[in-house]
Amino acid sequence: MQIAALADPTRRAILAELREAPCTVGRLAAGLPVSRPAVSQHLKVLSDAGLLAVEPHGTRRLYRLAPGGIDELRAYLDALWSDALSSFARRAEEVARIEGKDS
Incomplete structure (x- = not known):
């Protein structure tokens, strides 16, 4: 359930950042006190919960809030x-x- 995905403060911070604009993992990691691999793991949890949409953008992925997520x-x-x-x-x-x- 989505509420479990939101239990972690880092995930809530990621969602807050994505409210402003879609971001890449690198951009998200730059503003958080965790490593880039950790941000990727948090993004996977949020994506699996249906809260994020992922869009390939060249060699990178762009993460955004999922409409209706x-x-x-x-x-x-x-x-x-x-x-x-x-x-x-x-x-x-x-x-x-x-x-x-x-x-």
């Missing part, structure tokens, strides 16, 4: 938030009923 994660978080709000509303109604009986 975050949709599954967004749906998961929306459902989680909806469930949390529903639980909160049920609990608030329970407390209101209990307090109403005590009055």
Whole structure:
């Protein structure tokens, strides 16, 4: 799932960089405190999670955010938030009923 791919702060930093513009591994590695091979491994995890699109560009690859790649994660978080709000509303109604009986 995409949420697991985003657990690592380096991967989140990569996504933040790619929000600005598509990049090569070298350009991404230049701005991160990890090696180029490590950046490549992080890019693979993000690509496998469907968060990145990879475009061959001569002998290099250009990485960009995948259109719609975050949709599954967004749906998961929306459902989680909806469930949390529903639980909160049920609990608030329970407390209101209990307090109403005590009055």
